[in-house]
Amino acid sequence: xxxxxxxxxxxxxxxxxxxxxxxxxxxxxxxxxxxxxxxxxxxxxxxxxxxxxxxxxxxxxxxxxxxxxxxxxxxxxxxxxxxxxxxxxxxxxxxxxxxxxxxxxxxxxxxxxxxxxxxxxxxx
Amino acid sequence: xxxxxxxxxxxxxxxxxxxxxxxxxxxxxxxxxxxxxxxxxxxxxxxxxxxxxxxxxxxxxxxxxxxxxxxxxxxxxxxxxxxxxxxxxxxxxxxxxxxxxxxxxxxxxxxxxxxxxxxxxxxxxxxxxxxxxxxxxx
Numbered sequence: 001x002x003x004x005x006x007x008x009x010x011x012x013x014x015x016x017x018x019x020x021x022x023x024x025x026x027x028x029x030x031x032x033x034x035x036x037x038x039x040x041x042x043x044x045x046x047x048x049x050x051x052x053x054x055x056x057x058x059x060x061x062x063x064x065x066x067x068x069x070x071x072x073x074x075x076x077x078x079x080x081x082x083x084x085x086x087x088x089x090x091x092x093x094x095x096x097x098x099x100x101x102x103x104x105x106x107x108x109x110x111x112x113x114x115x116x117x118x119x120x121x122x123x124x
Numbered sequence: 125x126x127x128x129x130x131x132x133x134x135x136x137x138x139x140x141x142x143x144x145x146x147x148x149x150x151x152x153x154x155x156x157x158x159x160x161x162x163x164x165x166x167x168x169x170x171x172x173x174x175x176x177x178x179x180x181x182x183x184x185x186x187x188x189x190x191x192x193x194x195x196x197x198x199x200x201x202x203x204x205x206x207x208x209x210x211x212x213x214x215x216x217x218x219x220x221x222x223x224x225x226x227x228x229x230x231x232x233x234x235x236x237x238x239x240x241x242x243x244x245x246x247x248x249x250x251x252x253x254x255x256x257x258x259x260x261x262x
Contacts, residue, residue, distance in 0.1 A: 025199055028203065029203060070150075075231065076222045079150050080240060112244050112248065113247075115243030118236055119237050119241060121240070122237035
């Protein structure tokens with residue numbers, strides 16, 4: 001039962017955090033200069049966006065849930081199973097980031113979910 | 125909107141970086157957590173004891189360093205590519221994590237799990253055939 005709870009937290013908090021971070025990065029804009037000083041300025045700008053901090057908080061929660069999962073199950077099971085976040089991610093990208101998800105991308109996400117199911121079924 | 129070859133190249137390079145560092149980080153975290161063990165109950169003292177062990181584990185910090193490297197690459201690529209492209213495209217890391225867990229941790233990976241990972245990679249390929257950006261530049 002606790003495995004399901006931690007898995008739920010990894011997927012929901014992780015995906016929510018990634019969506020918030022993505023929203024923050026879209027606010028900051030595209031990177032053109034990859035020199036260290038420019039990258040440091042870029043990170044500093046990103047840290048001034050509120051969505052970034054919400055995202056980091058949610059991803060921290062997901063991280064500790066992942067650690068809890070890794071203390072119980074093998075990493076070769078845990079990490080692929082967290083790919084369930086793809087379905088949540090695509091839906092969130094559509095609703096929250098207003099990205100256009102093509103039918104081909106939906107098909108890919110569906111296939112990924114079938115793969116995750118097979119991985120889960122390999123659990124002893 | 126057409127994407128330049130340069131945009132594709134830097135997207136692929138950063139995704140390759142992500143695909144290597146995220147699995148390595150997860151395998152190191154797994155090694156650390158297997159040594160620490162799981163909480164026997166939810167008592168605050170027990171959780172604090174586990175937290176102290178986590179924060180003093182070299183494997184955990186190495187894993188975090190790898191995941192931070194992954195995260196920086198992820199942040200950079202998200203400034204020009206769609207989230208819904210980057211997230212599935214980085215799923216090759218699932219195959220890499222299984223390989224690393226087999227070779228570095230000695231985990232037994234059943235055939236059904238390999239099959240599931242292979243199916244995940246097929247899904248990744250399908251997603252990877254779509255353009256990196258479907259929305260207009262901000």
